[in-house]
Amino acid sequence: MFGDLSTRLSDTFRNLRTRGKLTEADIDGTLRDIRKALLEADVSLDVVKDFVASVRVRALGDEVSKALNPAEQVVQIVNSELVEILGGESRQLRLAKNPPTVIMLAGLQGSGKTTLAGKLALWLKSQQQTPLLVACDLQRPNAVNQLTVLAERAGVDVFAPEPGNGVGDPVKVAKQSIDHAKSKAHSVVIIDTAGRLGVDEEMMQQAIDIRNQTDPDEVLFVIDAMLGQDAVDVAKAFNDGVGVTGTVLTKLDGDARGGAALSVSSVIGENVLFSSTGENLEDFEPFYPERMASRILDMGDVLTLIEQAQKTFDEKQQQELAEKIAKESFTLEDFLDQMQQLKKMGSMKSLLGMMPGAGNMKKQMEDFDEDELKHTEAIIQSMTPVERQQPRVLNGSRRQRIARGSGTTVTEVNSLVNRFEQAAKMMKTMSKGGTPQMQGMNMAQLGGGNPSAKKSKGKKKKVSKSGNPARRAAEERALLEGKPNKTDGGGSAFGL
Amino acid sequence: MVDFKFWRKGAKQDELAEVELPKRDLSGIRSLFPGEMSSDSIQDLEDILLMADFGFQASEDIVSQLKSRANKLGATSDAELRLVLKDLLVEYLQREDAQLNLTSGKLPYVFLVVGVNGAGKTTTIGKLGRWLSDGGWKVVLGAADTFRAAAVDQLATWAKRAETDLVSPEKPGQDPASVAYQTVSRAIETDADIAIIDTAGRLQNKKDLMDELGKIRRAVEKIAQVDEVLLVIDSTTGQNGLSQARAFSEVADVTGMVLTKLDGTAKGGVLYAIQREFDIPVKLVGVGEGINDFAFFSAEQFARGLVAR
Known part of the structure; x- marks a missing residue:
């Protein structure tokens, strides 16, 4: 029915960005959309009016008309005005000189x-x-x-x-x-x-x-x-x-x-x-404030995500994982381990909500069933150490036993093994610096959720939104090391 | 005025009697327009409606409707325009099913009260309990909020004030579905009219918690029918109220809304959008912290209050 503010503004800006040059009419059209989006987000009418007015003044000025990419510039203006209203910089709690x-x-x-x-x-x-x-x-x-x-x-x-x-x-x-x-x-x-x-x-x-x-x-x-x-x-x-x-x-x-x-x-x-x-x-x-504005503008709350990741993953474990991926010795056991670490960071949905472009994935996020993670865990826990290390030994009777042991079906076991193999392949490609084929891999599936869920609309390359724990961990590591993975030049956070 | 024809147990066992309950009227709604209304100022109405949380779509619709209708009727004066607007609002908000479902005669009646944190669920229950007690009903309250610190005590205080029976969890954190089940069992055992x-x-975006509501419902339905699922919405809530209505009606089959805290500056315009979009009637409104501070929703009174000078 209606998406969130992020989704709405992304759509608005997408329309804007298809044009090289902005006319006054273009800008007014966009501002109307922004007005509506802000009203639907419960921003008070007076604030919306002021906001739109000040964005308009700036958008019609030189900084936009002389900009290389005028649409991008409008986005910047909207963002900075939002941060401005939200209070500019974050402030610390004021503590008294003389307690209490x-x-x-x-x-x-x-x-x-x-x-x-x-x-x-x-x-x-x-x-x-x-x-x-x-x-x-x-x-x-x-x-x-x-x-x-x-x-x-x-x-x-x-x-x-x-x-x-x-x-x-x-x-x-x-x-x-x-x-x-x-x-x-x-x-x-x-x-x-x-x-x-x-x-x-x-x-x-x-x-x-x-x-x-x-x-x-x-x-x-x-x-x-x-x-x-x-x-x-x-x-x-x-x-x-x-x-x-x-x-x-x-x-x-x-x-x-x-x-x-x-x-x-x-x-x-x-x-x-x-x-x-x-x-x-x-x-x-x-x-x-910057994070809140970014969240509103669909730029994701990556900083919070990184902070949570820092709290959860220790460096040594990350190092080990990276080595394993490079050496192709990543096993189902590691997969389980990663999944359990990820769970410490909070619910999948709240994590996904912080990812850039999350607005576009609303539907998938709704489909994402946290219980499926438990099933995946149960399946791996029902395997013997050998099976976890070498999934290729999993023949029909073993799979049947695992399904019984984990209270799932053979189909679910099969699909997990398939997903794992795909993920392992993908990580290998990535660790060699290649571009992974995202065939059929979408978030809901990675968690084991509804496989018929629609594929993500906004395929962004800037920051992946992989639900695959191991892959995400690898990406987070890249972020922590300050290497933005796959920067696409313009740095568009709006999916284009 | 609400016409009460509710059925509960009569003086003689197993016989149903028609009972009257104390009347509660909706009053004190704050006006939308302190100023003068004229044909020229109709467009300003859109902003006014937006500020009353009617939402973008509804505000636009109401204004265009008002314009065309005022034209057709030749309404131009302040008084005429207010009347046209009032009729318009009443038309959209008036419902046949705005009464509480207390007429099936299958006792005990069971009400589930649901909503987001801080909407005013427990307070609403206290008020309902008092009202039913006043009408001579035998009421059992069930404290299935086993999560929030001291929520059970809060309900217990209300149960005392309302002079109703109370079923509380045996231990903190007990499965709410089992408390719900025990509440209804108690109502059946003690021959109560309502639980x-x-x-x-x-x-509403927490899937596991929302699923729990389904479980509570199923537990109750093992021994009784659920007559009413009341969704409590804070009238200061903005457009998120729509999202709440959507999510709760999907999992819990909401039969009515309760709009609380209408005694503040909030106009509760979101109820208009919710009622139209999700087809859920507003049944009750809360207008204060006192035990008698609630009223039955009346579209006529609500609209009259909004357009009053």
């Missing part, structure tokens, strides 16, 4: 404040801080309880003197928590507050009182990435009320296009500091 |  640093969280009901408080605490703990969680949401049933449980999971202290559920004065608790933190030598105080609507004057006053009593170094405005046009009004209300110093974007692991991030940043002019991306306490990271 | 099952919030 006080961080107050504020936002609408259900934006994810309490969960975020837990994540922030765990993250700060990993930064050698000693955070204290303070339960000032005395409104929502069992918010205090939830925060206490999260504190326990994160292994940090919690200050929760009041039971909540409408009992207790949050302003008093906030005030007491600072003394408590000082006496226990906590370096950071994180104050979780009740969700409130921007129009609720009484509740906003309460938030202001909490702020006045605690003099926070940061007032973080927590917003749901799914927020629509209301984002602007809400941001204004909170900014005018409590005075926001930074924003945190939550639920970014959903399929929301996150237009609210653009709206909020442009309205309150303060940076987005963190993004929260999942149900576990570890699913939390600093926010990088 | 309402709370589920964990899940983002």
Whole structure:
């Protein structure tokens, strides 16, 4: 029905790029598409208008008409304007000179404040801080309880003197928590507050009182990435009320296009500091405007991917793998090993989402079934060491035994062996510097998924989106070593 | 006004009685146009609708419809245009099936409540429970959100406020399908009228979590029918609401929507697009944190509120 913003803009730019010279009408046509795409991504109307206007001015100027590739130039402009709105450079959390640093969280009901408080605490703990969680949401049933449980999971202290559920004065608790933190030598105080609507004057006053009593170094405005046009009004209300110093974007692991991030940043002019991306306490990271803009513009989030890969794959293992591939001694055992390492990096879908061109692969990503990886694992685990080392010994009866052992069918075993052989062949070609034949290899298949899934529309060569763990690992290694694999001159990230 | 004709157990066992439940009206919808409407300003309506989260397509459609209809009827004044617009919205939003499915007479009724994280599922259940209790119904709530920290306690608090029975997991992290099953079994054993099952919030692109909803449903269907699957959507949600509606209706067979937090500045325009595109009626709206702060959706009242001066 509608693709995400990345897909839409790719299509738009593809049309643009078929022409060498851009007329004013061309640019206006493109801007209309961008406007629509941004609106569908929930960027607020006022922001969209301003954005389109400033892109237009620049697009009609000399920098485009004199550019060698005008279309490419428009893309650059859109990208840089997006980064601009998103806050330019990433900003660090402001820590107080004299501890404790006080961080107050504020936002609408259900934006994810309490969960975020837990994540922030765990993250700060990993930064050698000693955070204290303070339960000032005395409104929502069992918010205090939830925060206490999260504190326990994160292994940090919690200050929760009041039971909540409408009992207790949050302003008093906030005030007491600072003394408590000082006496226990906590370096950071994180104050979780009740969700409130921007129009609720009484509740906003309460938030202001909490702020006045605690003099926070940061007032973080927590917003749901799914927020629509209301984002602007809400941001204004909170900014005018409590005075926001930074924003945190939550639920970014959903399929929301996150237009609210653009709206909020442009309205309150303060940076987005963190993004929260999942149900576990570890699913939390600093926010990088360039990466977000790239993601929106379908340039992929390769940096995050590399960081995750660095966390997961150690260098020695990579070296060994490279040698094996070169020596053609890559076995099913290595294949399994790679797959298990890859799983440590996160779900296949979230990894694929970061790959450039992911917008075009939406359909395939939906078809990708994480369970299939488990089947593949089960099949390999049902093999004897000899079979794993030398798949050619796999005759009919062995295959039948493996199918029974892994709870799969002979067909599935056959298809895995075939896929492995193809992959091994491909890697060999690649390690010799050749161009692999992508025949019939698409993502869904590599994972063992629906073999009838359509082939990828946008075949990009710049960065592969191979789902093959081993091959991907090889590519990631190339990226880590700073060798862009197969740079295609122009460096188009838009699939042309 | 909603006309209530719901069936539950009568005074005598095994007999069904027609019961009336307290009425709840939708009010306090914020107007779209504080300013004057005129033939010249119709085009501005598109921006206004966009800002109310109606979405690109719906905004365009509504404006072109309004133009042609105003032309045909010769409506030009502010009052006339507002009336034409109201009728237009009502026409598209009015549905026969906006009532809760409480009429089959097969007891216990079973409701599943689903939605993304933070939409307001648990609160909605608390309000529904109170309302049904007030009407003399025997209600069992099931805490099948075994994932989020303290979610069970949150529902327990609501169960207390609503004076309903509650089935909670025996241990944290228990399979939600088994909690759902136990909830319905309890409802059957205790001769309750209705079981309402709370589920964990899940983002619609998480396949494994979405599959879990199917499992919960199948578990319930071993012993009872599922009368209603309510998808709870936060009215501040933008166009992502469409994606939520699509994904949840695919796996969980959604029968109705609940639009929450309509007491803020959000207009909830996305419900218009969802109802038209996915053919799912909006049944309830949430308008505050109090236990009685909800209303039955009425297209007439909603549209009237939007076009009021």
